[in-house]
Amino acid sequence: MIIEKVIGNVATFEKRAPHVERVYLQSDDLVKRIQRVVTDHGNEIGIRLKDHRELLDGDILFMNERNMIIVSVKEDDLLVIKPISIQQMGEIAHQLGNRHLPAQFEAGEMLVQYDYLVEELLMELSIPYKRENRKVKQAFRHIGHRHD
Template identity: 85%
Template sequence: MIIESVIGNVATVEKRAPHVERVYLVSDDLVKRIQRVVTDHGNEIGIRLKENRELIDGDILYMDEKNMIVISVKEDDLLTIMPTSIQQMGEIAHQLGNRHLPAQFEENEMLVQYDYLVEELLQQLSIPYKRENRRVKQAFRHIGHRHD
């Protein structure tokens, strides 16, 4: 089976099939438009998305009256940063920006993929954080940039 488009997302569709097969992806694979995957039931699927979009957690790749195939994102090793002031947020955002490290935000937390140098920096700046395995909804996007 080759999937060329996403049908919808389980968070927004009203009609769902009773049986769900899952394709487990690491967050880095969400940006790949062409890939070969295997469901948790052992079925091999080719993904070749026509539209230029990233996959997100809960995307429905296939659905009929009885079955659906859904994307599930595996947990990432993350640093969850919890600044206590705008000063701390500014300091860590500036430092991470200088390193071109991608970040995501959920409520009052900044999420970055684990890096021991960032962990040392957080300790030096006395910024509260925790290291945890956690699912993210979308891929961490690396943004290309040059210093001239």
Template identity: 75%
Template sequence: MIIERIVGNLAEVDCTKRHMEKVYLASDDLVKRIQRVTTDHGKEIGIRLKEPKDLLDGDILYMDERNVIAIQVRADDLLVIRPTSIRQMGEIAHQLGNRHLPAQFEGEEMLVQYDYLVEELLLQLGIPYERSNRTVKQAFRHIGHHHG
């Protein structure tokens, strides 16, 4: 089976009366438009998206009257950063930007993939954080950039 488009997302479609199969992906794989995956029931699927769109947690790859195949993102090892002031937010955002590290935001929290050097920096700056395994909704996208 070759999947060329996303049918919907589990957050928006009621699939409770259908047999559910999951494709477990690392967050890094969400940016790949072409890949071969296997469901948790052993079914091989090719993904070849026609649109240049990142995959998201809960995206439905296939759905008929009885069956659904959807993406579930595996948990990432993350640093969950909780600055207590705009100054702390500015300091850590500047430092992470200098390292070209992608970040995501959920409410008042900044999420970055675990890096021991970033953890040391957070300790030096006295910025509250915790290390946590969490599922992110979208890929950490690295933005191509070079200093010239």
């Protein structure tokens, strides 16, 4: 089976099928328009999205009256950063920007993928953080940039 479009997302879709299969993806895989995956029931499917959109947690790839196939994002190993002042936020944002590390922001927290060097930097700057496994809503986007 080849999936060429997303039907909807379980968060906003009213119809349900009695049986659900899941495709577990790393957050990095959400940006791939073409990929081959296997459901948690061992069914192999191809994804070749025609429109230029990223997959999201809960996207419905297939549905009929008996079955639906849903995207589930695996948890990422993250540093959850909680600066206590605008000074700390500026310092860590500047440092992470110099490293071209992508970040996401959620409920007053800065999320970055785990990196031991960033963890050492956070300790050095005394910026509150914790390391945890968490699902992210979208892929971390690496922004290409060159210093000439």
